[in-house]
Amino acid sequence: xxxxxxxxxxxxxxxxxxxxxxxxxxxxxxxxxxxxxxxxxxxxxxxxxxxxxxxxxxxxxxxxxxxxxxxxxxxxxxxxxxxxxxxxxx
Numbered sequence: 001x002x003x004x005x006x007x008x009x010x011x012x013x014x015x016x017x018x019x020x021x022x023x024x025x026x027x028x029x030x031x032x033x034x035x036x037x038x039x040x041x042x043x044x045x046x047x048x049x050x051x052x053x054x055x056x057x058x059x060x061x062x063x064x065x066x067x068x069x070x071x072x073x074x075x076x077x078x079x080x081x082x083x084x085x086x087x088x089x090x
Contacts, residue, residue: 001014001016001048001051002014003051003052003055005055005059010024010025010026010027011023011024011025012025012052012055012056012059013052014048014051014052016043016046016048017042017043019039019040019042019043020040021038021039021040021043021048021049021052022036022037022038022052023036023037023038023049023052023053023055023056023071023074024036024037024038025056027065030064030065030066031065031066031067031068031089032056032059032060032063032065032066032067032068033067033068033070034053034056034067034068034069034070034071034074035070035071036070036071037049037052037053037071037073037074039052049073049077050077053073053074053077053078054081056074057078057084057087060087061084061087065087066087066088066089066090067084067087067088067089068088068089069088
């Protein structure tokens with residue numbers, strides 16, 4: 001799966017079987033707020049939201065940003081992957 005950071009649209013995205021899948025964000029200061037993961041139901045249950053989340057968190061780490069997990073999916077994903085817990089902003 002080819003995930004990209006579409007900085008103009010402020011979202012991480014990939015297209016699967018013609019469906020656009022996104023994780024919207026906003027950067028403020030040294031924090032990236034991950035606001036909404038959107039995966040159309042026709043391509044759901046394939047791990048796409050997880051791939052978008054991992055890409056976003058790896059990108060945040062590489063850029064030295066903290067993460068504000070405003071999306072409930074992202075927050076739950078981080079709880080299941082404690083190796084990313086250090087990125088969560090206080």
